[in-house]
Amino acid sequence: MKRASRQLWALVRVAVVQDFRSRNPVGGRRSRSSRAFLFSLLFYFFVGIVVAGGTEIDVPPHVRIAVLLAVAGTYVGFNILVEYQQILLAPSDVEVLYWRPIASRVLFAARILHVLLYVNILSTALLVVPSIVVAWGAPNAAFTTWLAFCVAGLLNATAATAFTVLLYSLLLRHVQSQRLHDALATLQVVMGIIIVIGYQAVGPALERVQLAGDSQAPAWLAALPAAWFAVLPTVVGWGPGAAPLSSFALGVGVAVACAVYTARVLAPTAIVRLADVAVDPVPPESASTRARRGFALLPEVPRMQRWFGACVARNPLKKAGFDFFLANLRGDRRLKVTLLPVVAMPIALVLFTLLAGNGDDPYVPSPAPGVEAAESMPSNDAPAPSSALQSSFALFMSVYVLALFTLTLTRSLTSSPSWRAGWVFFAAPTRRFDLFYTGILWGVAYGLLLPAVALLFALLLFLWRDLSHVVAHLALPTGLALVAFPLLLRVEAEVPFAREPARHERSRDLLLSFALLVPLGSIAFTHYIMRDHVVALIVAGCAVCAIGVMLWVAVNRSIRNLPHAHAFEE
Amino acid sequence: MIEAAALVKRYGDVEALRGVSFRVERGEILGYLGPNGAGKSTTVKLLTGLQPPTSGRARIGGFDVATQPLEAKRLIGLVPESGALYEALTPVEYLSFVGQLYELDPTRCRGRIHDLLEYLDLETGVWERRMQGFSKGMKQRVVIAAALLHDPEVLLFDEPLNGLDVQGTVRVKQLIADASARGCTILYSSHLLDVVERVCSRIIMLAAGSIQVDGSLADILARHPGATLEEIFQRLTGAPADRSEQPTDPFDPSQEALGRS
Incomplete structure (x- = not known):
């Protein structure tokens, strides 16, 4: 036991030290990961302020605290998905640690503690302001309420982690090692979409509770895990009748059950399975299997790729960039897992909005009788006016999420676990690196952007049956995505896949995306209120697309000799 | 000390x-060899x-690796082929961490780290x-030190000379001989025949997952009169020298090996 705890301490300490010592290629005192983590902390703190203010509405305290904890849980879930999956799997540890006399339980516990450390620090940063605001408004002892809120926040973050770890461990136990990476990637994409849709649903749900004007929490709250933990500060601050204590017991019970099952059943064999996954070579695929995998949604796709490549990338350097990106997209799970959810997100959000609201064409001018009726006659059954607006606006916001893809793409294109192979760019005897980059962009267009836009186009055309409305809806966000890319590249042009990934950078980028949702939301709202001017929207969209192309041509000059410029810098 | 019994491993x-x-x-x-x-x-x-066998059994010092992994692993020191280590740490930090995992006394551990790094010729300045920022050879020296730190009874070397310079190679050969003299059991996996020829008391040649020959160097040479170890290796393992056709020279312009006209 003593040996195990010493090993555990040593493992966690070294893991954390390494996290903050990633390579900093451009010099400076702080490593890239430290800066990224600091950014995340600050961002979470500000999100906490915004959320605390946003939930300052007339709803039962249990609902309000549950929503605050749910938001924290959502961010925690995102973080584990985008950042800390690598800690749980840690393929780099296999040949350093797994042959040493460390029990599987100890190694597994070290992983979980490592994740929990970050999860709880970030969760605390987010909840620090809401905890004070909630405690301040409680009729009973403010300090005890604040303390109870903190405990609930930590329990909530821990439970979210326990649940994610349980999912991973179950996959590890039951999925064949050669398929595990694909299964994890799929889980990541699915969970990401579920989390975003859940996030979208919070606003309307809160409004319904507020409109109902009931002092009791709604029934659906019982199914929200964050609400189970929210019982503790609610009861401490507002008295035993304010929330059912049985829910808190249920929350703690579920978290403990997850932890016990993981520790007793999954942890003893987890490391053996992880090692097996990390060192198990994937058997060679046949050409037909390869054609069916990943992006090859149609059997004709490889031929289509050749045809598309031949059309847009005739220059050998362009062709090299085009094939290079698509090969990376097929083979690099990290890239796939980063980019696919961002492309899938607008489609999932549009689908969700259509399913949650209605599939009506918002570009069809209407006197909005439903809204007027609802305004004049508010009732529980009638659609709430702002909910109707939200539902319709969400349809606009959903497609603007596409522009975020550019940011994620720009960041993902620079780093790779195989970054050492980047020497080839510095050694290549070419002075037209812009051609190579253009080829990469055609690869991005072919592999990701065009399929996503085409799918959205087909979906909306099927529902609305009006080509001009669909074009008016999609042209502007697509144009923005096209404009953003050269702009971002102008700010930070780097050699593709030639930088070592650093811890916390992915979550930093994700948070940056969340921050960008604010200006994007303003553009989406302008688009929404301009929806009657279909022709103007189409013209504007086409103009923005054209500006994107022109900007790309302009930026090309600055990246023409990129690897050589970087080589001289270093 | 090391026992492999009918080991089978399948990947798909x-x-x-x-x-x-x-x-x-x-x-x-x-x-x-192989x-x-x-x-x-x-x-x-x-x-x-690191991986479970599909069938068969592996034992180290009498402990079954599958059922008594901790006991077996305590006896092992491994120099992996990849030369994996935590590059964000300093050599002293990394080796101290390894010492903690084996519960070595901190003072004794520091002394041993000092001795090992000095023995392996890693400059004190680094x-x-x-x-x-280390070169491959410098990292390899630290990897070897990490395998030896807890004074293991069994040493498994998987291509240990990767990246080492001549001086480093000589030092590792000396180290292997010294360890063996102290009673340490060593499995030296490599495809470099000259080193194996000089340091190993017994040789196993492996090809396509099966043992082709097992014996001392003298025995093997006696069984194939007139042949060098390299020739025997090529004959038994079906290495390139046995091919009837010579491969195309990729730098010969007349053969258009690069597809240029």
Whole structure:
């Protein structure tokens, strides 16, 4: 036991030290990961302020605290998905640690503690302001309420982690090692979409509770895990009748059950399975299997790729960039897992909005009788006016999420676990690196952007049956995505896949995306209120697309000799 | 000390090891030879518990690697082929961390780190510097030190000379001889015949997951009169020299090997 705890301490300490010592290629005192983590902390703190203010509405305290904890849980879930999956799997540890006399339980516990450390620090940063605001408004002892809120926040973050770890461990136990990476990637994409849709649903749900004007929490709250933990500060601050204590017991019970099952059943064999996954070579695929995998949604796709490549990338350097990106997209799970959810997100959000609201064409001018009726006659059954607006606006916001893809793409294109192979760019005897980059962009267009836009186009055309409305809806966000890319590249042009990934950078980028949702939301709202001017929207969209192309041509000059410029810098 | 009993390892349809069996006695140095993909590294992974065998059994010091992994692993020191270590740490930090995992006394551990790094010729100026900027040879010296730190009874070397300069190579050969003299059992997996020829007391040649020959260097040479170890290796493992057709010279412009006209 003593040996195990010493090993555990040593493992966690070294893991954390390494996290903050990633390579900093451009010099400076702080490593890239430290800066990224600091950014995340600050961002979470500000999100906490915004959320605390946003939930300052007339709803039962249990609902309000549950929503605050749910938001924290959502961010925690995102973080584990985008950042800390690598800690749980840690393929780099296999040949350093797994042959040493460390029990599987100890190694597994070290992983979980490592994740929990970050999860709880970030969760605390987010909840620090809401905890004070909630405690301040409680009729009973403010300090005890604040303390109870903190405990609930930590329990909530821990439970979210326990649940994610349980999912991973179950996959590890039951999925064949050669398929595990694909299964994890799929889980990541699915969970990401579920989390975003859940996030979208919070606003309307809160409004319904507020409109109902009931002092009791709604029934659906019982199914929200964050609400189970929210019982503790609610009861401490507002008295035993304010929330059912049985829910808190249920929350703690579920978290403990997850932890016990993981520790007793999954942890003893987890490391053996992880090692097996990390060192198990994937058997060679046949050409037909390869054609069916990943992006090859149609059997004709490889031929289509050749045809598309031949059309847009005739220059050998362009062709090299085009094939290079698509090969990376097929083979690099990290890239796939980063980019696919961002492309899938607008489609999932549009689908969700259509399913949650209605599939009506918002570009069809209407006197909005439903809204007027609802305004004049508010009732529980009638659609709430702002909910109707939200539902319709969400349809606009959903497609603007596409522009975020550019940011994620720009960041993902620079780093790779195989970054050492980047020497080839510095050694290549070419002075037209812009051609190579253009080829990469055609690869991005072919592999990701065009399929996503085409799918959205087909979906909306099927529902609305009006080509001009669909074009008016999609042209502007697509144009923005096209404009953003050269702009971002102008700010930070780097050699593709030639930088070592650093811890916390992915979550930093994700948070940056969340921050960008604010200006994007303003553009989406302008688009929404301009929806009657279909022709103007189409013209504007086409103009923005054209500006994107022109900007790309302009930026090309600055990246023409990129690897050589970087080589001289270093 | 090392016992492999009918070890089989399959990856899907590919059979990497086909019933490999051998024993290595205390103080013996076994050269484990084979061309790329013969199953050398797979054997090392099974012996160290990095992977479970599909069938068969591996024992270290009498402990079954599958059922008594901690007892078996306490006896092992491994120099992996990849040379993996935590590059964000300094050599001293990394080795101290390894010492903590084995519960070595901190004072004794510091002394041993000092001795090992000095023995392996790692300049004292870099002991407290992060390994991110180290050359491959410098990192390999730290990897070897990390394998020896807890004074293991069994040493498994998987291509240990990767990246080492001449001086480093000589030092590792000396180290292997010294360890063997102290009673340490060594499995030296490599495809470099000259080193194996010089340091190993016994040789196993592996090809396509099966043992082709097992014996001392003198025995093997006696069984193939007039042949060098390299020729025997090529004959038994089906290495390129046995091909009837010579491969195309990729730099010969007349053969248009690069597809240029």
